[in-house]
Amino acid sequence: MYIGFDYGTANCSVAVMEDSKPKLLPLENNNQYIPSTLCAPTRESVSEYLYRFMGIKPSNSIGEQVLRRAMALNREEDIEVVAGDLQFGQAALELYLNDPEEVYYVKSPKSFLGANGLRDGQISFFEDLVCAMMVNIKRTAEQSLQQDIVSTVIGRPVNFQGIGGDSANQQAEGILSQAAKRAGFKNVCFQFEPVAAGLEYESTLTADKTVLVVDIGGGTTDCSLINMGPSFRHLSDRSASLLAHSGQRVGGNDLDIHLAFKQLMPQFGLGSKTLRGIDMPFNQFWNPIAINNVAAQTEFYSDANLRALEKLRHDAADPQLLSRLIHVYHETLGYQIIRHAEEAKIALSSHTHHTVNMALMQDLFEVDISAQQLAEAIETPKEKMRDLVIEAMAQSQVKPDAIFMTGGTARSPILRQCIEQQLPNIPIVSGSYFGSVTAGLARWGECCFG
Structure with missing residues (x-):
């Protein structure tokens, strides 16, 4: 038995082929999509x-060291790990929202997998998370x-990171592959x-077309220009029909982060000044909400940074705002x-x-945000997404x-x-915003394992 597996930044979903059509399976409370949280x-x-x-x-000696160290630290802190302690999806989110200070919460670990400079122990830990x-x-x-499910096709972005190139992609795909094999999948392959x-959109076509697929997910934006239709549908080797690819780690999370930074972080001191009229440092307001950046999160939640935050509050013209930021630090509220920005x-x-x-x-406050302010806040990630469309078009020189x-x-x-605006007079179509990738992965499974 094989499945298509969309291990997504925002949500995960899986599908099987049933009567020659993909069928998404329920994963949490009869929901076909489970939030990528733990x-x-x-x-x-x-x-x-x-x-x-x-x-x-x-999976290896590094993993054994990580496990031994983890068990030793839990014993040292008098923490007994019991059945049910690990929660996933919506249940994990609710547990975090109920008591953020007392739990370890991870959203979108896929965002970290291609990060530069990860040590062996970090890679092993991320493998445990994914597994x-x-x-x-x-x-x-x-x-x-x-x-029993023994085989899977796992989706992957064109590029896991904006920087790092092939080495970042190899690192991320390696973590996903090793985690999948440890989870019990004997056969693992990948598809963009x-x-x-x-492939899922192609199943609806009655004539051949050249189609630009623009996949804007939670963590990445990817573009593929593909010749598709009845003439291509049953080919096991599609390489000749794939005309161009572009991709970068910029997605829905980045829109949320930029909106939160511009519209919400002023309530925590962004744009305020010290008693001497000096601007508060930019990083102190970016790092807590940069949830897809390992280095930024590590820096903000370090012991040294707490001392820096306390000093900023002491020097602040409006210390109440800095008190809010320190509360974010203590309760890991990034x-x-x-979540407020996403809503x-x-x-x-x-x-x-x-x-x-x-x-x-006991501090209650409101922030009014307009659609125009949203548009202004997300201008930078929007332009990066636009550039990926331009890049795909430049690679192929073919109009879709x-x-x-x-x-x-x-x-x-x-x-x-x-x-x-970038490609005027070309029709834009949509299928299932959340399920197209999963369904297409199941279809590709027929080529790999059928």
């Missing part, structure tokens, strides 16, 4: 839980199917996410701020104004017959208008 009592609990309660051994999520999904899918989405972004796709209500300690937009972030009218 929650545990401590960081060290993840590796111990994976070993003790999921029965997954480390735990994959085990949960695989076992849930097997329970639904009442069959925009190509997979294109994810909550981004605002979604609301502003169909409304002209949205009010964010925030509560910190249609543009197929997919990915949750592709619903944004601002981004759709941007692409319309």
Whole structure:
């Protein structure tokens, strides 16, 4: 049995082929999409839980060292890891929101996998994170199917990072592949996410077309220009029909981060000054919400930075704002701020104004955001997405017959208008914003394992 597996930045989903059509499987409370989140009592609990309660051994000596260190730290802190301690998806989010200070919460670990400068221990830990999520999904899918799943096609972006090139891609794909094999998949192959989405759109065509697939997900934007249609549909080797690819780590998370920075972080001191009239340092307001940047998160939540924040509060003209930022530090609230920004972004796709209500300690405040302010806040990531379309067109020098937009972030009218302006008079079509990649991966599974 094989599945198509979209291990996404925002959500994960899997599909099987049933009666020659992809069928997405329920993964959490009958929902076909499970948020890409994990929650545990401590960081060290993840590796111990994976070993003790999921029965997954480390893949190498580095993994064994990570596990031994984790178990030792848990004993030292008098933390007993018990069944049910590791939560996934919406359950993980709710656990974090109920008590953010007392848990270890991770959203979108896929964003970290291609990061530069990761040490062997960090790579091994990320492999544990991904493996735990994959085990949960695989076992849930097997329970639904009442069959063992032994093979999978996993989607991957064209580029996991904006920098790092092939080495970053190899590192990220290596983590995903090793995690999948530890999770119990005997056969693992990969397909570009925009190509997979294109395969699903191709199933609806009655004539051959050249299609630009623009996949704007939570973590990456990818473009593929593909010749597709009835003449290509049953080919096991599609390399000749793939005309161009471009991709970068810029997606829905980046829109949320930029909106949070511009519109929410002033409530935490961004733009304020010290008593001597000096601007507060930029990084102190960017790093806590840069949830897709390992280095930024590590720097903000370090012991040394707490001392720096305390000094900034002492020197601040408005110390109350810095007190809010210190509260973010103590309770690891960066994810909550981004969640507010994401909700605002979604609301502003169909409304002209949205009010964010925030509560910190006994401190209640509101932030009104307009659709115009959203457009201004996301200008930088929007331009990066536009440049990827330009790059794909430059590679191929071929004008598409249609543009197929997919990915949750592709619903944004601002981004759709941007692409319309770049490629005028070319029809833009959409299928399932969330399910096209998963369905296409299942279709590609027929070529790999059918």
